[in-house]
Amino acid sequence: MFEELQIKGVYTYFKHNAWIKSTSKKTIKVYSPNDFKLAGEIQAVTKEEADEVIRNCSWAQQSWNSLPIQERASYLYKTADLAEKNYTFIAQILMKENGKSLLDAEDEVLRSAALLRQTAEEGLRLREELLRGDAFPQFRRGKLALVRRVPFGVVLAIAPFNYPINLAVSKIAPALITGNTVVVKAPTQGAISLLHFVELFRMAGLPPGVLNVITGSGSEIGDYLVQHNGVHMIAFTGSTKVGKRISQLAGINPLLLELGGKDAAIVLEDADLDLTVKEITAGAFSYAGQRCTAIKRVFVLDSIADRFAQKLVTAVEHLRVGSGEDTVVCPLISKEAGNYIQELVDDANKHGAKQILCKFRNNNLWSPVIFDHVNEQCRILWEEQFGPVLPIMRVKTAEEAIALTNRSEYGLAACVFTKDIEKALKIADQLDVGTVQINGKSARGPDHFPFPCIKSSGLGTQGIKYSIEAMTRIKNVVLNLH
Ligand code: NAP
Numbered sequence: 001m002f003e004e005l006q007i008k009g010v011y012t013y014f015k016h017n018a019w020i021k022s023t024s025k026k027t028i029k030v031y032s033p034n035d036f037k038l039a040g041e042i043q044a045v046t047k048e049e050a051d052e053v054i055r056n057c058s059w060a061q062q063s064w065n066s067l068p069i070q071e072r073a074s075y076l077y078k079t080a081d082l083a084e085k086n087y088t089f090i091a092q093i094l095m096k097e098n099g100k101s102l103l104d105a106e107d108e109v110l111r112s113a114a115l116l117r118q119t120a121e122e123g124l125r126l127r128e129e130l131l132r133g134d135a136f137p138q139f140r141r142g143k144l145a146l147v148r149r150v151p152f153g154v155v156l157a158i159a160p161f162n163y164p165i166n167l168a169v170s171k172i173a174p175a176l177i178t179g180n181t182v183v184v185k186a187p188t189q190g191a192i193s194l195l196h197f198v199e200l201f202r203m204a205g206l207p208p209g210v211l212n213v214i215t216g217s218g219s220e221i222g223d224y225l226v227q228h229n230g231v232h233m234i235a236f237t238g239s240t241k242v243g244k245r246i247s248q249l250a251g252i253n254p255l256l257l258e259l260g261g262k263d264a265a266i267v268l269e270d271a272d273l274d275l276t277v278k279e280i281t282a283g284a285f286s287y288a289g290q291r292c293t294a295i296k297r298v299f300v301l302d303s304i305a306d307r308f309a310q311k312l313v314t315a316v317e318h319l320r321v322g323s324g325e326d327t328v329v330c331p332l333i334s335k336e337a338g339n340y341i342q343e344l345v346d347d348a349n350k351h352g353a354k355q356i357l358c359k360f361r362n363n364n365l366w367s368p369v370i371f372d373h374v375n376e377q378c379r380i381l382w383e384e385q386f387g388p389v390l391p392i393m394r395v396k397t398a399e400e401a402i403a404l405t406n407r408s409e410y411g412l413a414a415c416v417f418t419k420d421i422e423k424a425l426k427i428a429d430q431l432d433v434g435t436v437q438i439n440g441k442s443a444r445g446p447d448h449f450p451f452p453c454i455k456s457s458g459l460g461t462q463g464i465k466y467s468i469e470a471m472t473r474i475k476n477v478v479l480n481l482h
């Protein structure tokens with residue numbers, strides 16, 4: 001099974017249910033963020049090979065779509081079963097490749113299995129509508145609209161490094177259940193884990209051509225794929241920079257874009273500080289803050305700021321740092337990522353923010369950093385840090401916190417901590433973000449919740465039912481009874 005993924009130590013790409021060696025002879029080395037040792041080599045697939053994959057995928061779509069939906073669902077169920085049987089093995093690969101803790105890596109695989117199952121179930125529940133013509137003036141009763149939901153055709157799914165399996169599966173599952181076929185562009189750092197997960201679909205007996213994976217650097221093959229006329233819909237999760245580029249290149253193809261975030265936590269005077277600190281600690285520092293939904297800035301009311309900052313430092317000091325199984329703060333994905341965060345840290349120091357926690361930085365392994373008294377001049381208040389650094393800014397009023405939260409190019413999520421639910425709801429109304437969490441850290445899950453993005457955080461809404469909607473179009477069939 002998994003041995004077939006490699007030829008002479010190089011991971012192959014996946015086409016027509018077979019693991020294929022690229023003719024490019026060009027490979028990309030993937031190094032583990034844990035120790036910079038080689039995790040494996042993947043291939044740079046050529047444009048001609050990508051053409052063939054997409055052609056093949058398009059060819060498979062008609063027969064896939066004509067299967068009873070129950071049969072399509074059965075492949076998702078079987079793959080979920082296999083994921084649960086093999087989760088430890090795949091999680092270990094993910095841990096090595098992306099520096100996640102084993103617990104987080106296992107969680108990603110198991111979460112993906114659950115996502116497959118629930119997407120299959122939601123697909124089976126998909127409703128189509130019948131509209132009567134005589135509901136509109138001067139139209140007859142015999143005119144009926146059958147409002148169908150049909151697949152687009154070939155979906156191009158692009159996932160980021162931080163959830164290479166889960167954010168690929170969150171696109172593959174809704175696409176497949178609704179009768180689309182899929183070409184995945186694997187994230188380079190994350191490709192090896194994803195290829196292993198895709199082998200599970202093959203083991204589940206998915207018909208050839210229905211799911212395919214292209215590997216290679218996004219900067220080399222990405223533009224070609226997103227402009228390809230054999231692609232009918234693009235679902236992308238990744239940085240705002242690449243997302244904006246895709247939206248410029250993709251023409252009139254439908255897009256689902258989940259991009260960067262700068263989630264703020266607003267802490268009001270009456271917040272339960274123990275709960276708030278617990279949520280903000282997890283929200284800001286798990287997976288070293290390399291989550292789009294990580295809490296990336298805190299606005300706290302002046303009157304409680306000292307107590308809050310003190311409690312937060314105490315809580316964060318106890319986090320375990322390293323690459324072991326039970327660590328919370330992991331290595332950053334690359335040295336370059338660490339260098340960018342260092343730039344933001346230096347800038348905050350330069351602009352008078354007060355560093356209240358920082359123990360060490362060893363290459364790409366950082367212990368958590370907390371800044372208090374951050375001001376508007378600090379870049380870290382506005383730029384997405386994607387690392388374990390949390391800026392706190394003290395504010396005089398809730399209105400000031402709302403204004404600062406909204407003065408961001410991003411609009412993914414925000415959190416409000418207060419015991420006054422009425423006040424929280426009023427604030428939630430005023431925040432320009434996709435999701436507001438009241439008394440909880442921001443998070444994408446549970447995966448059947450909607451995960452909407454606005455502003456530079458993206459376009460459209462992910463989430464089981466919502467992704468199914470996003471991956472189908474409406475087709476209207478009008479019946480005229482005379
Ligand atoms: P990224 O650099 O944008 O890469 C994302 C994916 O796009 C990778 O598979 C990458 O391939 C590919 N890619 C790169 N250039 C491309 C191009 N020109 N055309 C098409 N695809 C291209 O993002 P990342 O560093 O992996 O992930 C971190 C970012 O993703 C953060 O900004 C984070 O906030 C965001 N994110 C958002 C969400 C959300 O749901 N809103 C979830 C997770 C992450 P290569 O790996 O080969 O470069």
Ligand code: G3H
Pocket residue numbers: 162163290291292293442443444445
């Ligand atoms: O990195 C972005 C992911 O969509 C975040 O997912 O909130 O489950 O960690 P998460």
